[in-house]
Amino acid sequence: MKLATWNINSLKVRLPHVIDWLQKEPVDVLCLQETKLRDENFPKAELEAIGYDVAFSGQPTYNGVALLTRRETVGAPAAVTIGNPLFDDEQKRLISADVGGLRVICAYFPNGQSVGSDKYAYKLRWIDALHEWLAQPQSLPTVLLGDFNIAPDDRDVHDPAAWEGQVLCSPQERERFAALLALGFVDAFRLFEQPPKTFSWWDYRQLAFRRNAGLRIDHILVPGSLAAQVRECRIDREPRKREQPSDHAPVLADLG
DNA sequence: ATGGCAATGTTTCATTGA
Numbered sequence: 001m002k003l004a005t006w007n008i009n010s011l012k013v014r015l016p017h018v019i020d021w022l023q024k025e026p027v028d029v030l031c032l033q034e035t036k037l038r039d040e041n042f043p044k045a046e047l048e049a050i051g052y053d054v055a056f057s058g059q060p061t062y063n064g065v066a067l068l069t070r071r072e073t074v075g076a077p078a079a080v081t082i083g084n085p086l087f088d089d090e091q092k093r094l095i096s097a098d099v100g101g102l103r104v105i106c107a108y109f110p111n112g113q114s115v116g117s118d119k120y121a122y123k124l125r126w127i128d129a130l131h132e133w134l135a136q137p138q139s140l141p142t143v144l145l146g147d148f149n150i151a152p153d154d155r156d157v158h159d160p161a162a163w164e165g166q167v168l169c170s171p172q173e174r175e176r177f178a179a180l181l182a183l184g185f186v187d188a189f190r191l192f193e194q195p196p197k198t199f200s201w202w203d204y205r206q207l208a209f210r211r212n213a214g215l216r217i218d219h220i221l222v223p224g225s226l227a228a229q230v231r232e233c234r235i236d237r238e239p240r241k242r243e244q245p246s247d248h249a250p251v252l253a254d255l256g
Numbered sequence: 257a258t259g260g261c262a263a264t265g266t267t268t269c270a271t272t273g274a
């Protein structure tokens with residue numbers, strides 16, 4: 001089973017990119033973040049037409065998450081859950097479903113703006129609530145994938161000195177990422193030797209992509225019990241090279 | 257120290273992202 005996560009920064013703008021990418025990489029599950037669409041505007045028919053069933057939770061302007069599942073291999077998302085039952089949140093950042101014998105959680109972690117801000121406090125509370133939820137027994141082996149807005153360690157940062165202590169890299173965020181792993185997950189990307197300076201996000205400004213001035217903040221966490229069967233995990237930079245790209249690249253894992 | 261780029265809304269700029 002192949003899974004992927006991609007922050008597409010507006011599904012309205014990026015729908016052609018998503019469709020083209022799925023033709024090239026027909027993953028069984030694609031998790032999207034920052035759809036930025038009201039549910040009534042979600043391009044359900046267009047995605048169904050290329051063989052994907054969908055579950056989504058959106059709002060105007062900000063946030064919004066979706067699960068796309070390949071109909072012929074894994075069928076439609078089942079037992080869909082919106083949000084975290086332990087955390088009342090107006091922001092649409094979580095959607096989960098049973099797919100192919102796994103519980104798949106698609107997450108768009110808060111950005112946090114800057115260390116010490118109200119948004120940063122919200123980010124920490126949000127992650128703590130996610131942790132609390134995932135600490136509860138789950139019905140199926142659980143995969144957590146999405147835009148974590150955390151660079152787990154300095155290997156995931158193009159300029160660790162410049163980013164030290166900043167939001168996305170702060171000790172409190174990294175501790176929380178480690179605490180999620182301690183629940184029994186592994187970072188699929190780090191199961192394999194990877195090229196140095198592999199990132200999943202690059203700022204739109206200052207030619208950051210061309211300079212590879214990026215961060216690795218999009219992740220796929222798999223249960224430790226499944227780690228031995230994971231065949232591959234990589235980041236596909238190709239879509240970031242297109243005209244009018246998302247600032248994030250998709251991350252893929254093959255769970256065997 | 258600041259803004260730089262991009263998307264959204266109902267816009268003529270403010271807000272947010274990371």
